[in-house]
Amino acid sequence: MKRGSGILMHISSLPGKYGIGTLGKSAYLFADFLKQSGQKYWQILPLGHTGYGDSPYQCFSAYAGNPYFIDLDILKDEGLLEEEDLVPLQEASSERVDFEKLFYTKYPVLRKAYEKGKDKFKGEIEKFRSENRAWVEDYSLYMAVKEAMDNKSWIEWDEPIKQRYPEALRVYRTKLKEKIDFWVFIQYEFYKQWQELKEYVNGIGIKIIGDLPIYIAADSSDAWAYPEIFQLNEKRMPIVVAGCPPDAFTEDGQLWGNPIYDWDYLERTGYKWWIKRMEASLKLYDVIRIDHFRGFESYWAVPYGEDTARYGKWIKGPGIKLFNALKIALGNMDIIAEDLGFLTQEVLDFREETGYPGMKVLQFAFDSDEENAYLPHNCIKNSVIYTGTHDNSTIKGWFKDIEKEVGEHARSYLKLDHEEGYNWGFIRGAWSSVSDLAVTQMQDILGLDDTARMNKPGILGGNWKWRMKEGVLTDELAQHIYSMTKLYGRNLS
Numbered sequence: 001m002k003r004g005s006g007i008l009m010h011i012s013s014l015p016g017k018y019g020i021g022t023l024g025k026s027a028y029l030f031a032d033f034l035k036q037s038g039q040k041y042w043q044i045l046p047l048g049h050t051g052y053g054d055s056p057y058q059c060f061s062a063y064a065g066n067p068y069f070i071d072l073d074i075l076k077d078e079g080l081l082e083e084e085d086l087v088p089l090q091e092a093s094s095e096r097v098d099f100e101k102l103f104y105t106k107y108p109v110l111r112k113a114y115e116k117g118k119d120k121f122k123g124e125i126e127k128f129r130s131e132n133r134a135w136v137e138d139y140s141l142y143m144a145v146k147e148a149m150d151n152k153s154w155i156e157w158d159e160p161i162k163q164r165y166p167e168a169l170r171v172y173r174t175k176l177k178e179k180i181d182f183w184v185f186i187q188y189e190f191y192k193q194w195q196e197l198k199e200y201v202n203g204i205g206i207k208i209i210g211d212l213p214i215y216i217a218a219d220s221s222d223a224w225a226y227p228e229i230f231q232l233n234e235k236r237m238p239i240v241v242a243g244c245p246p247d248a249f250t251e252d253g254q255l256w257g258n259p260i261y262d263w264d265y266l267e268r269t270g271y272k273w274w275i276k277r278m279e280a281s282l283k284l285y286d287v288i289r290i291d292h293f294r295g296f297e298s299y300w301a302v303p304y305g306e307d308t309a310r311y312g313k314w315i316k317g318p319g320i321k322l323f324n325a326l327k328i329a330l331g332n333m334d335i336i337a338e339d340l341g342f343l344t345q346e347v348l349d350f351r352e353e354t355g356y357p358g359m360k361v362l363q364f365a366f367d368s369d370e371e372n373a374y375l376p377h378n379c380i381k382n383s384v385i386y387t388g389t390h391d392n393s394t395i396k397g398w399f400k401d402i403e404k405e406v407g408e409h410a411r412s413y414l415k416l417d418h419e420e421g422y423n424w425g426f427i428r429g430a431w432s433s434v435s436d437l438a439v440t441q442m443q444d445i446l447g448l449d450d451t452a453r454m455n456k457p458g459i460l461g462g463n464w465k466w467r468m469k470e471g472v473l474t475d476e477l478a479q480h481i482y483s484m485t486k487l488y489g490r491n492l493s
Helices: 025-036 072-077 083-091 099-120 122-131 133-148 166-175 177-203 221-225 263-268 272-284 320-330 345-354 395-401 404-414 422-431 475-487
Strands: 004-008 041-043 207-212 240-244 254-259 287-290 298-303 313-316 335-337 358-361 383-386 437-441
Touching: 025 041, 025 177, 025 475, 041 437, 072 083, 072 099, 083 099, 099 122, 099 177, 122 133, 122 177, 133 166, 133 177, 133 221, 166 177, 177 207, 207 272, 272 287, 272 320, 320 345, 335 345, 335 358, 395 422, 404 422, 422 437, 422 475
Parallel strands: 004 041, 004 437, 041 207, 207 287, 287 335, 358 383, 383 437
Antiparallel strands: 240 254, 240 298, 298 313
């Protein structure tokens, strides 16, 4: 990874008139702003089809894109929608994403587009379907059955289709053919719009950093279609679920609830499922940040049914065996290891063995002494330094809530002052480090407080909703970022 810098800005947070950021005009304008600012990377959160809670880390599929990101103006230009079809979405527009309102307003509009598009693009849709048959058939059937079952999780479905009995699969594929075809169409449009955007972004010299969640949601087509790769009992209920142990931030730990992989089975099958998943991700992104990377060395397993993550235990994961298999199958990959959290020497050694850069978070640098690994003077080249992540406060919000001594340490170390702005002093600290890559959130570029925070881990509701206002991406702002980027040699080819 060459020396450079980038901005973390999720698709959902882009401005626009239809209630949520999309793959349309505002995405291209943001890419142009990155170029003007001298940035080499655009980092996003997972692009998946979000489920209950709207978290991009809990999706209905490891492969399917989020229908909310499909740009309706592009569909209109394709002749699939009329201007009057878009009125309900214009009324839903907001500076905060209202996922519930989107659910009831966007899908009816997408169904109108499907009715016109299913014949107009029949050949292209069938080509897409054939090329992606390995996942899109299970996903589209899953979504159609889910809708027929009042959107309940597959664990609550009628036993024959829950267990995927061949006759039940045949019956539902026949009975729900039109609904299945709709979901295939949705993915055809998503992938078409994404690939066009990615080609544009790459064409102006910017790489996209995607985000790969380590775990799959319990309520997903993958858990339903491939129960053998998870630790499930004969009734297909989880035996253990994922989370992380209690720490300084969470007294009871975090109970994520994802089913945990049967790593012994995956090893016996040559890790084929993971190879296919990674291969698909490499087509979507230029660089992949793997979330919760330490879980490959050891993972926190909580007995299913527990109310908290307190009573879990550490169990050894696949370690380097998985990544050796991936490298043999796919060659060298640009990967960032999200190595935050409770780190043992075994985890550090494992990351070193992979050779992947780990993460340094500047907000974590000032609560201890000069040996803190996140302080810029302790960073190494093979690392990525972040001012903060989507799970952190904004810089402005961080200064409001931290202890006095921590704030004084940060101000002294980074030489912060109000004239420059604490947010810019933080960004300067990251940009001036030796880490190969430096990344900051768009919220911190704009100097926003915690009303713009993306996520509070362990809190259900209220997350993932921030949207950037229109008109804030000015030439003056771009020049300011460019000057700092040039000063620290992060815009060189």
